[in-house]
Amino acid sequence: MRDNIINVLSNCDKAVDIYELQDLLEIHSTEETTQLMEELQKLEDEVIIYCSHKNKYMLLENSHLRKGIMRVNKKGFGFVEVNGLEDDIYISADNMNGAIHDDIVLVEIISKMNLDRLEGRILKIIERKTEHYIGQIQFDNKGVGHITLDDSKIKLNIEIPKDNSLNAVDGHKVVVELTKKMNNSGRYEGKVVDIIGHVNDPGIDILSIIYKYNINVDFPDEVKKEVSEIPMEVLKSDLGGRRDLRDQVIFTIDGDDTKDIDDAISIKKMSNGHYELGVHIADVSYYVREGSPLDLEAMDRGTSVYLVDRVIPMLPHELSNGICSLNPNVDRLAVSCVMEFDNNGKQLNYEIFPSVIRSRIQMTYKKVNEILEKNNVPEGYEEFADDLRKMEELAVILRKMKEKRGYIDFNVDEAKILVDDKCVPTDVILRDRGAGEKLIEDFMIAANECVATHVYFMNLPFIYRVHEYPKEEKIRSFLGFVSSLGYHVTGNVSDMKPTTIQRILAQLEDKPEYKILSSLLLRSMQKAVYRPENLGHYGLASSCYTHFTSPIRRYPDTTVHRLLHTYLFDHKIDMQTIHKWEEKLVYIAEHSSERERASVDCEREVEDMKMAEYMEKHIGEEFEGMISSITSFGMFVELDNLIEGLVPIKDMKDFFHFDEERMTLTGERSHVKYSIGERVVVKVVKASKEDRTIDFEVLRKVG
Numbered sequence: 001m002r003d004n005i006i007n008v009l010s011n012c013d014k015a016v017d018i019y020e021l022q023d024l025l026e027i028h029s030t031e032e033t034t035q036l037m038e039e040l041q042k043l044e045d046e047v048i049i050y051c052s053h054k055n056k057y058m059l060l061e062n063s064h065l066r067k068g069i070m071r072v073n074k075k076g077f078g079f080v081e082v083n084g085l086e087d088d089i090y091i092s093a094d095n096m097n098g099a100i101h102d103d104i105v106l107v108e109i110i111s112k113m114n115l116d117r118l119e120g121r122i123l124k125i126i127e128r129k130t131e132h133y134i135g136q137i138q139f140d141n142k143g144v145g146h147i148t149l150d151d152s153k154i155k156l157n158i159e160i161p162k163d164n165s166l167n168a169v170d171g172h173k174v175v176v177e178l179t180k181k182m183n184n185s186g187r188y189e190g191k192v193v194d195i196i197g198h199v200n201d202p203g204i205d206i207l208s209i210i211y212k213y214n215i216n217v218d219f220p221d222e223v224k225k226e227v228s229e230i231p232m233e234v235l236k237s238d239l240g241g242r243r244d245l246r247d248q249v250i251f252t253i254d255g256d257d258t259k260d261i262d263d264a265i266s267i268k269k270m271s272n273g274h275y276e277l278g279v280h281i282a283d284v285s286y287y288v289r290e291g292s293p294l295d296l297e298a299m300d301r302g303t304s305v306y307l308v309d310r311v312i313p314m315l316p317h318e319l320s321n322g323i324c325s326l327n328p329n330v331d332r333l334a335v336s337c338v339m340e341f342d343n344n345g346k347q348l349n350y351e352i353f354p355s356v357i358r359s360r361i362q363m364t365y366k367k368v369n370e371i372l373e374k375n376n377v378p379e380g381y382e383e384f385a386d387d388l389r390k391m392e393e394l395a396v397i398l399r400k401m402k403e404k405r406g407y408i409d410f411n412v413d414e415a416k417i418l419v420d421d422k423c424v425p426t427d428v429i430l431r432d433r434g435a436g437e438k439l440i441e442d443f444m445i446a447a448n449e450c451v452a453t454h455v456y457f458m459n460l461p462f463i464y465r466v467h468e469y470p471k472e473e474k475i476r477s478f479l480g481f482v483s484s485l486g487y488h489v490t491g492n493v494s495d496m497k498p499t500t501i502q503r504i505l506a507q508l509e510d511k512p513e514y515k516i517l518s519s520l521l522l523r524s525m526q527k528a529v530y531r532p533e534n535l536g537h538y539g540l541a542s543s544c545y546t547h548f549t550s551p552i553r554r555y556p557d558t559t560v561h562r563l564l565h566t567y568l569f570d571h572k573i574d575m576q577t578i579h580k581w582e583e584k585l586v587y588i589a590e591h592s593s594e595r596e597r598a599s600v601d602c603e604r605e606v607e608d609m610k611m612a613e614y615m616e617k618h619i620g621e622e623f624e625g626m627i628s629s630i631t632s633f634g635m636f637v638e639l640d641n642l643i644e645g646l647v648p649i650k651d652m653k654d655f656f657h658f659d660e661e662r663m664t665l666t667g668e669r670s671h672v673k674y675s676i677g678e679r680v681v682v683k684v685v686k687a688s689k690e691d692r693t694i695d696f697e698v699l700r701k702v703g
Contacts, residue, residue, distance in 0.1 A: 001039050006059065009049060015056035015063075047106060047126055064109045067126065072101040072153040080107045080120060086473060087118065095121035101153040102129045133158065133176045134212045136199055137168050137192070147176055147190070150208055152691065157187045164191035171199045173208045202422040205689070206307055206606050213602040215305055219316050222293040227316050230287055232323050234331040238286070239356055241569065245336065246358040249387060250280055252326055253363045253436055260304070260313065260320040261327060262550045262557075264334070264359050265443055267390045274348065275341045275394045279447035280357050282324045283333040284551035285561040288315065299588065302595025304553035307606050308417045308425075313553070320552050328362045335561055337447045337548070341394060345401030350450050354569055360384070368436035395439040398446060406498030406541030408505065410522045413515070415642035417610045425614035428641045444549040445540060451560065452546035456534055460567055461581035463556050463589055465547045466535040467528040469496050474524040479504070481520070484662040485675065487511065498541040501525075513677020516628050516638075520676075530556050530589040530596075532582070556592045559585070608692040611643045615687035615694045624702060627678050630663045635674055637682050637696050645694035647682065652698070679703065 008024045009016070016024070018037075027036055040057065043049040047067045050060050060067065066089065068082035078096065079088035089107055091099075099105050104127040107120040135147040137160065145160030145168065158176055160168075168174050175194035182189055196211055197204040210217060219227075250266040266278035288295050298314050305312040313320040326332050334357050340349040367378040372392050377385045403409075414431040448465070455462045475493045482489050491504045501521070508517050525539065530547075537545035551557040563581065566572045628638040634649040649656055654667035656674075666673045674680075682696035 001035055002043070005036070005039055005043065006048065009057065009059040010062065012058070012062075015052055015054075015058040017054075017056050021057060050106070065123065066107050066109065066120075068105060068107060069129075070099045070101060070103040070105050070122070072096075072099075072155075074152045076155065080105060080122075082107075085118075086471065089118045089120040091120055091122060097122040097125070099125055100128075100130070100156065101151065103127070104129060130154070131177065132193065132211070132214075133178075133190075134196070134208050135174065135176065137165070137172050137174050138170050139165075145192075147174070150212065158190045159187065160190055160192060166192040166195055168192050168195050173197055173199055173204055175211055203309065205609060206309065206423065209602055209605050209609070210305070210307075210312065212605075213598045215312055215598065215602060216297070216301055217312060219297060220293065223297050223316065226292060226294045227318050230318070230323065232318065234323075234333060234356065238333060241354060242333070243336070243353050243355045245278075245280070245334075245355045246331065248278070248357070249384070250278065250357050250359055251361045251363055251384060251387075252328070252359050253365060253368050253440055256364050256366060259325065260311070260552045261325045261359075261362065262552045263440070263444065264326045264357060265391065265440075267387050267394065269390055270340070273343060275390070275397075276338060277341060277391075277394060277443060277446065278336060278338045279443055279549065280326070280334040280336045280355060281447070281549050281557075281561070282326055282552055283335050283354065283561060284315070284319070284324050284558050285565060286333050287319060287324060288558060290562060298558065299555050299591070302555050302592045303599045305599045305602055307603060308610055309419050309423045314555065315552060324552050326357070326359050328359045331356055331358055335548075335564060337450055339446060339450055341397070341446075343397065345394075345397040347446070347450065350454075352451060352454060352564060352568060354565070363436075365432070365434060365436040368439075369432070369434035372435040372439075391439055391443075392435060395435075395442045398442045399438070402442070402445070402541065403502070406502055408498055408501050408539050408541070410505070410518050412519060412522065413642060415607065415611075417607060417614070419610070425610045428611060428614055428643055430641060445542075448546050448548050449542055449544060451548040451564070452534070452544045455546075455563065455567065456544050458567060458573075460563075460573060461532060461578060461585050462534075462563060463546065463559050463585050463592075464531055464534045465528060465537060465545050465556070466531045466533070467538040467540070467545075468526045468535055469538055470501070470525045472496060475501075475504075475521075478521055478524050480661075481663060482508070482517065485513070485677070498538055511677070512679075513626070516626060516677050519628070529593040532585040532589050554592075555595075556588065559588055605692065609689055612687050612692050612694050613689040615643060615645070615684055616689060618684050619687065620684065622681055622683050622699065624679060624681050627674055627676050627680060630658070630665055630674065630676060632658045632660070635665060635698075637680060637698070643694065645682070645684070645687075645696040647696045647698045651685075651695075674698070 004025055027033055044051050048060060049057050050063055050065050051057055066082045068080040070078055070080055072078040076093035078091045080091060081088050099122045103125050105122050106124040106126055108123050109118050109120045111119050133149055135149040137145045137147055139145050143162040145165050147158040173196040174192045176190045177193045178188045178190045180189050196207050248266055250264045252261050252264045254261055262282050264280040268276040270276055288298055301314045304314045334355045336353055336355040338351045339347055341347055367381060368388060370376045370378055371385055371388050416429050416431045417425050418427045419425050472493050479489055489504055489507045491500050505518060508514050534544055536543050546560055547554055547557045548560045551561050623639050625637040625639040627635050629636040635647050636644050637647060638644045654670050656665040656667055658665055664673055664675050679702035681699045683699055685697045686695035
């Protein structure tokens with residue numbers, strides 16, 4: 001019945017009522033009519049069909065209606081993101097119909113605002129994705145709590161009766177759940193379900209953002225119990241079927257503060273002049289048993305979250321920093337991928353197998369870079385210096401091979417926020433990315449490709465890291481903008497190979513605005529996600545890619561290890577196993593992608609807040625920066641340490657005209673023109689930690 005209804009509606013060029021549907025479906029009995037009504041209701045609930053106010057039915061995809069995610073701006077308007085639509089649908093504040101940020105909504109397209117943007121109105125809130133709201137509680141003289149929400153994009157007036165407040169007091173940051181709608185003006189009654197802490201307590205600001213993104217801070221009791229039963233050292237009984245590599249020179253390279261060490265490496269120069277590279281990854285899936293409370297919690301978290309003053313691990317510290325971490329001078333279980341490369345970077349042979357290793361030393365990037373960049377060998381590194389130099393030789397060869405096939409290096413800078421013991425920011429600097437960091441990146445990419453390709457050719461269910469081709473229109477739009485700056489850049493966007501983007505970047509490399517332009521081009525690309533289908537990785541110019549190298553901090557990597565054990569080591573490839581993974585990987589891929597997005601958004605919001613807090617101490621000071629973006633309401637200036645602030649157009653000392661095509665602001669009287677990429681001197685006029693905003697005043701151009 002369901003398929004027949006969809007079939008009939010897909011062939012209708014207009015909405016039909018129930019009687020027309022009965023005729024088209026040749027339904028005559030009362031029993032069939034009842035079944036029809038039930039199926040129509042289900043399809044309507046799933047938003048596959050739409051029933052108009054005249055009780056006429058249409059297939060959603062054939063109508064002017066769309067289902068999407070509401071994204072609200074602080075100013076009250078919003079945009080609906082719709083799968084399959086190139087551009088988002090603009091929703092004015094008057095057409096929100098009670099929808100708030102992140103709601104799944106049904107939107108009606110009502111008109112075009114201009115040539116490239118649709119306008120719509122919200123017909124229905126299909127699903128309210130946000131269940132809990134974070135804010136500060138303040139009680140009135142009647143004992144009713146009022147919530148000031150942290151997220152200014154959510155326009156809700158929430159009142160908390162005293163007996164639903166969990167004994168919170170004024171100034172507490174709380175987690176609130178809505179209990180009932182009080183009227184149509186956005187007033188809700190709610191209840192406090194958790195107290196995060198007092199607004200003035202150290203670290204509560206970051207904790208509030210963590211709660212907002214539904215990131216679990218504590219582990220459930222059943223997980224703690226399971227962990228308490230896991231041996232914290234490798235036992236003799238764990239070694240069955242494993243290759244013993246404990247006599248080999250294997251070591252790790254990580255940041256100064258890293259405690260969760262996923263990967264170790266080894267190198268040999270073979271008698272034929274080739275390189276044998278070993279990438280040895282912590283065998284997390286050996287300890288995290290499928291379906292156990294520990295596994296289900298790790299799956300739910302999806303990823304570790306790295307914030308300015310803390311790490312919220314995917315696995316409890318006993319595993320992430322202990323028995324799973326490849327700490328030096330202790331036995332550890334691993335999955336090894338050992339690859340042979342010739343002098344041109346071509347992979348000639350490889351083996352993937354379970355192993356036991358013993359890392360000789362926990363190296364740091366800083367000290368490795370001393371050797372590779374300055375030829376200074378720090379104390380304790382003497383016996384490993386030659387191996388590091390061999391690794392650097394191979395890394396350079398592998399990088400050239402990647403670049404030849406089209407690997408795109410956007411070379412995007414990252415900020416590092418330094419904080420004191422009370423989590424108050426003391427400085428914002430650029431992260432170093434030296435030879436050691438690049439070397440590890442090259443080796444991990446090689447191992448990820450090797451593992452993905454091996455399983456792909458076995459034609460078995462698997463989880464891939466995919467990065468799809470960019471939309472041609474987006475790249476054309478970018479090239480049009482670059483042209484408006486006066487630069488002639490060539491590129492065959494009809495043949496959107498990775499080498500096309502690579503050539504575009506190469507032509508912009510010597511331009512003063514390169515950093516901003518490469519960032520704009522990066523934003524034109526699709527986002528990398530997890531999928532159970534191999535769609536290739538565009539940015540790496542890789543035909544087959546996965547995430548295998550970080551199972552302590554990413555659940556997809558743990559899943560890849562589990563699949564390697566199942567298929568390669570235990571040889572379980574029966575139809576029951578295949579069907580199980582075909583179904584399970586769909587959820588794991590989708591959920592892991594969603595939790596990765598939440599983690600990235602959380603990290604970004606914490607950084608924005610801490611940068612604003614840092615700039616609160618620099619009001620009135622002058623800085624030099626580059627214009628990174630220009631909008632109808634002002635221009636954004638990025639300082640050299642990546643702190644970004646807004647120069648509001650309303651505060652500029654002239655009436656400025658905005659040219660959307662060229663992205664410029666031109667003063668009506670002064671004729672001063674500001675363009676993206678120009679360097680300017682700005683003064684900090686306002687900064688708000690609560691709003692995560694920084695306002696600048698532009699003083700003059702540089703040069």
